[in-house]
Amino acid sequence: MKLPILASLSLATVSAALPSLDVERSAATINSTVLACDALKLVFKSQVFFPGSTNYTAENEHFWTPTDYLSPACVFTPKSALDVSAAILTLVGLKAPFAVRGGGHMPIPGYANTIGGVLIALTDLNTIQLSADKSYVSVGPGRRWEEVYAYLEPYGLVVLGGRVGIVGVPGLLLGGGISFYSNQHGFASDNVIAYEVVLATGIIVVATATQYSDLFWALKGGGNSFGIVTRFDLLSYSSPTVCAGITEIPSTEKDLFLSAVANFGQYGSADSKAAVIPSIFMLGSLNETIYTSALFYDGTNCNQPALANFTAIPALENTYGPTTLATYVEGTDALIADGTRQVFRVISSFANAEALSIVHDTFVEEVTANILNVAGIQASVAFQPVTKNFIQQGINKGGNPQGVDITKAPYFWMVENFSWTDPADDAKIAAFAASVTDTIQAKLVAAGQAAQYHYMNDAGLGQEIFQNYGGTNLAKLKAIRAKYDPLKVYTNLMPGGWKVDAA
Template sequence: MKVFLLLSALLVRAAIALPGPAITKRSNTSLPVAFACEALSLAFKAETFYPGSVNYTSENEHFWTPTDYSAPACVFTPKTQFQISAALLIFETFQANFAVRGGGHMPIPGYANIDGGILVGLTDLNQITLSSDKSYVSVGPGRRWEEVYDFLEPYGLVALGGRVGIVGVPGLLLGGGISFYSNQYGFASDNVIAFEVVLASGLVVEATSTSYADLFWALKGGGNSFGIVTRFDLLTYTSPTICAGIGEYPSTEKTAFLSAVANFGQYGDADAKAAVIPSIFMLASLNTTVYTSALFYDGTECNQPALVNFTSLPAIANSYGPTTLATYVSGTDALIADGTRQVFQVISSIADASALEIVHDTFVEMVTANIYGVAGLQASVAFQPVTKNFIQQGINKGGNPQGVDITKAPYFWMVENFSWTDPADDALINAFAVNVTSVLEAKLTAAGQQAQFKYMNDAGYGQEIFQNYGAGNLAKLQAIRTKYDPQGIFTYLMPGGWKVATA
């Protein structure tokens, strides 16, 4: 009864806009969290779970990698945006720390889960509907991209999203999101036309280019500092059949492979329907390095000049051919080392052949010398070409917080990925990932090849993100954060992720 009275009082306070208590940065305290869990359990018994229950375990382990498994005091799985509103008022009242998890693909411990706090799992906010004119699809944050593509396939439509099926919808979009279609249409977030958001006050609003326009802009790459998004309205595009697949090439093809990557980086604008994800892939257990590339073309004719430098390489294996986006991404799950421990680091460079040589040679040498003996080690660098047209599309759609400098494009946005099996190796791998990145950046800077922007969705713990956005955009994001979350609920009570206020 006390909890329901408390909730009533909180809702009244929110309605008359009385200020709440100031929130300061603080460590997690068990008593406030215990009170908040109890309040959630009494108000929303069917949605609140404690350690030892099946639902608690499944939500806590709803992650791509066990590096994210934590020990939340309780788990809350809201079914409506209004349950989230009530939960936020509880968290503020008790000053209880919490985390929010969408698809569960973020590999940084503590960024989408929490020890001793409350995990808000968005699993049940899983609506997906197509507008009557089929121009946009509305997707809940509990969805993963393979589910979105499966839903749209019977209509011959796609939406811009992840290039791997198990990636979650909300994390990718709030970080910007690179898509196979980005060369044509920009970031995935540039193609969101509305965000339904629960603000820190508990108010549910719809942010568009004309309503809450500042919030709309901030959410197109500004991360999780502004609210909890409960619906994304995404533009759809006709693309019933594509050409896609993965080519794998032997280590003897290093020169030709890097030449193909450099050529695509320089001339990727020549055909905006083409996309590639070339990678160096080191398999320690087999003592081998191979080269791979995802190959993509938005069309039915697969023999394309834009991809010929890759398709003409002698291949160990090559699955490139006619398919659909849904079919292609369903096959990627088996290629992603699900269940292994993971860490990312991101680097950016000018799209130049010399940058590729620096990164390739330094990465291979350092991995071989320092961590090659780690059990189950797989180490890779993926080179993601970013064209002028990619960046221009975002500008055409009203701009975004990333504010990438188009005058210096094209770029390579590179992600280093390390996977391994033994938790005893966590400290070694994490330290190495930071060190090799530092060395690579120093060499790229010395060669005049370093680029400023760092893509959030591929970044590692401690890497600066918002500091590398376009001029003035960090200050603008901070002002918007203060406007919509003056008490700092999504900064201090929800500490996971990159925060604009503390950048």
């Protein structure tokens, strides 16, 4: 494979080229990152941006939340896998730190951005192409799910992906990915049939169930320790019209709401086409708690017994009805305020009324007592019912690194989400989020209701992920990482995210 000229540049060659860039720096200020930025600029010119430029600002603020706006030394926007390969060879040769950003929805500072390193922004890797037989679609990591669904809608097709439109394609898939269709088809990553990957050597490979099969397995939920994925081939399914929408329920209907959530958690496998995301929302500005439920059914008849317990609850507002997946997820963008600061934490339990009550009561009491007066605060817990059907589909498709124990299903995989407006409150909210999660976890453990698996895409800083993957999967992931990246390029030079070797 022939790479661009940059792939063969030595450190001495790059250093000698610097004067031609009209850059005047003393020897003391030239470090690996400066050399890397200038070397990339030498070859890629219009694809490298420095602080102060409009494009730099746009890429650095491409993230969902300002908690991720950092200060990379430069931003590089590759247009092909070959561009990524050349950049990796340069960064490795110069030992320059870097970060990779897809859709920018992970709110942990430094997990998809960098202070002083090179930010590889995948914005322009935006392939989206349906195969000739319409069985799969190839998607670049610069895409967000609302774009993918909109592209497929005229064909009456869908893929398994995010339930919020602005979520990026690569992060969701590398963390596994929960979809409205997961009860039918498993994790979103269980429905990837090929990954185009740039390895730490700069070599570009395509991993499938039959070639680089160990890497293929690892990428189904093993995160970013193995390479940079530059294309995902996703199985498509026919689903031209669905039933979807959100019900908003007053706090006076707490008992009916919790009963409906517990019932679906226990019996959600009865109809694999149904999905729900019930949530507790606490709004500081209104001093109010409300309940919401995102309801989904893969079909044209919206009057479904599987969702009847939710639709029967008296609602303040109810948008559930016939629609398309693309239309529904586009509407979710309006539910998320621009510019708010964000923290996630993840909790897992068995799906029953006792666990639900512990989480609900503890969360509401702790938020009310400690942070409800914080400016702009919104605190929520979303309950994601995970059925035996969900887990079995992953097993049927060759298994995945998550190794969720099907014998103990069903589960609730929960995400706590805190949003606020003032940076001065960052430390307070982060500390509270960790504290309330620890309190809930301790109560679940004491009641025998805590589950093992923690979903990476909803986790917060410091939470353990790979330690909770089933069986011997962590050891297997570490061996695969060592095979494909023996120098730990994607562990040490790219420190952002959860790393299998740190588990």
